[in-house]
Amino acid sequence: xxxxxxxxxxxxxxxxxxxxxxxxxxxxxxxxxxxxxxxxxxxxxxxxxxxxxxxxxxxxxxxxxxxxxxxxxxxxxxxxxxxxxxxxxxxxxxxxxxxxxxxxxxxxxxxxxxxxxxxxxxxxxxxxxxxxxxxxxxxxxxxxxxxxxxxxxxxxxxxxxxxxxxxxxxxxxxxxxxxxxxxxxxxxxxxxxxxxxxxxxxxxxxxxxxxxxxxxxxxxxxxxxxxxxxxxxxxxxxxxxxxxxxxxxxxxxxxxxxxxxxxxxxxxxxxxxxxxxxxxxxxxxxxxxxxxxxxxxxxxxxxxxxxxxxxxxxxxxxxxxxxxxxxxxxxxxxxxxxxxxxxxxxxxxxxxxxxxxxxxxxxxxxxxxxxxxxxxxxxxxxxxxxxxxxxxxxxxxxxxxxxxxxxxxxxxxxxxxxxxxxxxxxxxxxxxxx
Amino acid sequence: xxxxxxxxxxxxxxxxxxxxxxxxxxxxxxxxxxxxxxxxxxxxxxxxxxxxxxxxxxxxxxxxxxxxxxxxxxxxxxxxxxxxxxxxxxxxxxxxxxxxxxxxxxxxxxxxxxxxxxxxxxxxxxxxxxxxxxxxxxxxxxxxxxxxxxxxxxxxxxxxxxxxxxxxxxxxxxxxxxxxxxxxxxxxxxxxxxxxxxxxxxxxxxxxxxxxxxxxxxxxxxxxxxxxxxxxxxxxxxxxxxxxxxxxxxxxxxxxxxxxxxxxxxxxxxxxxxxxxxxxxxxxxxxxxxxxxxxxxxxxxxxxxxxxxxxxxxxxxxxxxxxxxxxxxxxxxxxxxxxxxxxxxxxxxxxxxxxxxxxxxxxxxxxxxxxxxxxxxxxxxxxxxxxxxxxxxxxxxxxxxxxxxxxxxxxxxxxxxxxxxxxxxxxxxxxxxx
Numbered sequence: 001x002x003x004x005x006x007x008x009x010x011x012x013x014x015x016x017x018x019x020x021x022x023x024x025x026x027x028x029x030x031x032x033x034x035x036x037x038x039x040x041x042x043x044x045x046x047x048x049x050x051x052x053x054x055x056x057x058x059x060x061x062x063x064x065x066x067x068x069x070x071x072x073x074x075x076x077x078x079x080x081x082x083x084x085x086x087x088x089x090x091x092x093x094x095x096x097x098x099x100x101x102x103x104x105x106x107x108x109x110x111x112x113x114x115x116x117x118x119x120x121x122x123x124x125x126x127x128x129x130x131x132x133x134x135x136x137x138x139x140x141x142x143x144x145x146x147x148x149x150x151x152x153x154x155x156x157x158x159x160x161x162x163x164x165x166x167x168x169x170x171x172x173x174x175x176x177x178x179x180x181x182x183x184x185x186x187x188x189x190x191x192x193x194x195x196x197x198x199x200x201x202x203x204x205x206x207x208x209x210x211x212x213x214x215x216x217x218x219x220x221x222x223x224x225x226x227x228x229x230x231x232x233x234x235x236x237x238x239x240x241x242x243x244x245x246x247x248x249x250x251x252x253x254x255x256x257x258x259x260x261x262x263x264x265x266x267x268x269x270x271x272x273x274x275x276x277x278x279x280x281x282x283x284x285x286x287x288x289x290x291x292x293x294x295x296x297x298x299x300x301x302x303x304x305x306x307x308x309x310x311x312x313x314x315x316x317x318x319x320x321x322x323x324x325x326x327x328x329x330x331x332x333x334x335x336x337x338x339x340x341x342x343x344x345x346x347x348x349x350x351x352x353x354x355x356x357x358x359x360x361x362x363x364x365x366x367x368x369x370x371x372x373x374x375x376x377x378x379x380x381x382x383x384x385x386x387x388x389x390x391x392x393x394x395x396x397x398x399x400x401x402x403x404x405x406x407x408x409x410x411x412x413x414x415x416x417x418x419x420x421x422x423x424x425x426x427x428x429x430x431x432x433x434x
Numbered sequence: 435x436x437x438x439x440x441x442x443x444x445x446x447x448x449x450x451x452x453x454x455x456x457x458x459x460x461x462x463x464x465x466x467x468x469x470x471x472x473x474x475x476x477x478x479x480x481x482x483x484x485x486x487x488x489x490x491x492x493x494x495x496x497x498x499x500x501x502x503x504x505x506x507x508x509x510x511x512x513x514x515x516x517x518x519x520x521x522x523x524x525x526x527x528x529x530x531x532x533x534x535x536x537x538x539x540x541x542x543x544x545x546x547x548x549x550x551x552x553x554x555x556x557x558x559x560x561x562x563x564x565x566x567x568x569x570x571x572x573x574x575x576x577x578x579x580x581x582x583x584x585x586x587x588x589x590x591x592x593x594x595x596x597x598x599x600x601x602x603x604x605x606x607x608x609x610x611x612x613x614x615x616x617x618x619x620x621x622x623x624x625x626x627x628x629x630x631x632x633x634x635x636x637x638x639x640x641x642x643x644x645x646x647x648x649x650x651x652x653x654x655x656x657x658x659x660x661x662x663x664x665x666x667x668x669x670x671x672x673x674x675x676x677x678x679x680x681x682x683x684x685x686x687x688x689x690x691x692x693x694x695x696x697x698x699x700x701x702x703x704x705x706x707x708x709x710x711x712x713x714x715x716x717x718x719x720x721x722x723x724x725x726x727x728x729x730x731x732x733x734x735x736x737x738x739x740x741x742x743x744x745x746x747x748x749x750x751x752x753x754x755x756x757x758x759x760x761x762x763x764x765x766x767x768x769x770x771x772x773x774x775x776x777x778x779x780x781x782x783x784x785x786x787x788x789x790x791x792x793x794x795x796x797x798x799x800x801x802x803x804x805x806x807x808x809x810x811x812x813x814x815x816x817x818x819x820x821x822x823x824x825x826x827x828x829x830x831x832x833x834x835x836x837x838x839x840x841x842x843x844x845x846x847x848x849x850x851x852x853x854x855x856x857x858x859x860x861x862x863x864x865x866x867x868x
Contacts (some may be wrong), residue, residue: 053450054514057454058517062517065520068528069507069513069517070508076506080487082502084492085493093499144533247654
């Protein structure tokens with residue numbers, strides 16, 4: 001008998017039928033003899049509808065009250081899910097974030113988990129109940145107020161519960177089959193990965209892969225939680241996310257992997273694509289020490305998150321240089337406004353905004369020990385006539401910025417160049433949201 | 435500076451516009467220098483929608499989970515109301531039933547309040563905040579579970595808060611202007627009462643008047659809470675419900691009542707009408723001791739609530755008699771089934787079901803000291819040719835059952851006979867629900 005933590009997102013519990021399907025899935029796990037703790041998101045578009053109502057009554061809703069409002073969404077889905085399980089003849093109990101002991105700091109809308117004290121969950125498990133916990137929400141001890149965890153909160157709830165309860169696995173259910181070598185909608189021959197290391201998963205998630213949230217993967221890595229990302233709509237295996245020193249559970253990896261078979265570590269785990277960034281170029285920057293620091297201090301102060309940075313070689317004749325950086329499209333306006341306000345102080349000539357870029361990242365732990373990984377990337381793009389505008393690297397990742405229109409083609413040729421193509425086209429499910 | 439507790443029902447907070455209107459009303463009270471604690475119901479049809487969802491996932495929803503589900507409704511309305519107040523520049527904080535210290539027993543769906551410990555509410559008031567509390571919900575200390583109070587729960591929440599906080603007044607807002615001498619939709623010349631005693635209000639509520647719930651009035655009477663029933667849609671005075679020994683607050687009673695003017699106590703406070711009951715007649719009951727007890731034991735065991743009972747004079751020739759009783763229409767089926775199942779044991783001849791009856795009640799504390807009150811009632815009905823089928827009385831009430839089709843006419847002639855008619859027709863607001 002094992003302890004499973006399962007997380008179901010909003011699209012998995014969008015209506016009464018979906019809730020009953022999820023309930024059956026949970027009951028199946030229980031029937032197989034396991035303990036089950038479930039973290040559940042609000043139904044479908046509930047959160048957006050509540051945000052819309054809030055906007056109607058207050059232009060800038062009070063953060064404490066916004067958390068009180070939004071936390072009602074999971075309360076609805078978890079109670080319905082517990083009822084549905086109950087009516088299948090199994091004992092189920094739902095718990096709010098505070099009842100579950102999800103203790104956070106007091107940052108409304110983006111609270112950080114500081115402690116998990118799942119006393120009531122353990123009691124319920126000991127009494128044989130299936131436990132349903134509201135995802136996304138917590139409780140601050142000092143203010144005694146309800147908090148929410150922000151984007152990807154329910155994934156984080158599930159992983160934190162798995163860590164606190166020492167669960168055998170944390171299953172993150174969504175409407176995709178697992179982690180793929182690339183987005184199957186972009187690269188039709190993308191293959192589902194049997195497993196991926198948590199550091200690779202972090203790089204993939206940070207660079208455009210949307211199946212798991214960075215924050216949950218980071219929490220799992222730090223607390224040694226085994227994640228299994230899989231689909232609500234199929235019973236097949238998904239992708240295992242292995243932290244440091246973890247191995248695939250016995251029997252996992254699908255029927256095609258023979259017991260004890262030694263698998264060669266692939267150099268590259270996957271190719272991530274991201275169309276959500278814009279590029280800003282600051283032209284004619286005086287080429288004197290400290291100017292770059294000055295510029296990025298201004299940007300940081302505006303609240304914009306800078307990703308890649310490239311400084312061109314200075315033209316000796318002018319004593320001036322260009323600095324380009326990428327950032328989320330929605331942050332571009334505030335960064336541009338902040339820079340324009342300081343133009344005379346910094347002494348640059350112009351600001352150029354470009355939101356037609358695409359970012360392609362190749363991620364693989366094997367890069368540490370293999371040389372020539374980047375050469376394969378540059379060669380493949382060059383043969384296809386795709387121009388590289390910016391490059392950045394980490395220990396296990398190479399990212400390039402290309403024209404947005406070229407991104408899909410770039411992903412396909414790079415996917416092929418690293419030998420990642422599958423024999424058949426991947427099946428893409430209708431639902432694309434999470 | 436006084437402390438006002440205000441209760442707003444679902445129709446008062448049905449959408450964003452309504453919420454903003456209620457927020458303004460609350461802020462006006464605060465601006466006048468008073469402390470305000472608000473008990474709020476779920477928005478419009480939220481509760482029905484949640485019940486509908488529950489029915490879709492489980493034929494008989496688990497009571498604990500149903501309470502968890504339904505309690506999310508007030509969480510939404512109270513957070514939105516607090517935001518709306520906040521955006522008008524006033525500090526407002528919302529509290530769930532458990533945060534507000536609304537301690538109940540563990541009876542899910544119909545919990546009774548056992549204690550109110552409004553520590554956090556007092557803190558918030560001391561800090562100058564307007565306090566918003568979720569109506570209808572509480573918390574059980576032993577199970578640590580969320581409970582709901584059942585029908586009329588938000589009225590009861592408001593009165594219980596007013597008692598615990600020693601408020602100066604508990605204002606119950608709805609879409610009607612107050613308590614009338616009769617339902618203005620039935621009796622156009624009905625007049626709004628300036629005040630009514632709580633015992634009269636109890637009888638009126640128990641016999642068909644829908645503005646206040648019996649349970650809240652009973653709680654107010656027991657704990658000495660002054661209730662002011664008034665309309666969300668007008669600024670005029672409503673009706674004061676005075677407990678034992680209470681007098682109208684200084685200035686209350688509207689501009690037409692001169693200070694210190696001695697008002698003659700009217701004999702009759704109002705006429706209540708009720709079309710929600712059915713009549714069951716058990717015919718040919720053996721006229722031996724203990725038969726009535728036997729019949730009503732069976733009915734009680736079925737769960738049906740009996741109201742009026744009439745036993746006909748026995749026909750000496752047959753040694754048999756008929757027993758009639760009234761009960762809520764929705765209880766008729768279970769009572770009939772239970773009686774039919776015991777027909778041979780009890781030895782009655784037949785069961786007659788009649789759901790076309792109407793009940794008219796005349797309520798007035800003055801009945802205690804005035805004679806001839808019932809004669810006026812019987813005379814008025816007789817002159818109009820309306821037949822009386824059953825009669826029951828309490829110390830301050832006379833009720834009669836007539837044909838349902840005759841009820842409106844009966845109410846009008848009785849209203850006139852007791853001198854209750856106003857000079858003009860009462861204004862009836864569009865919304866009729868609470």
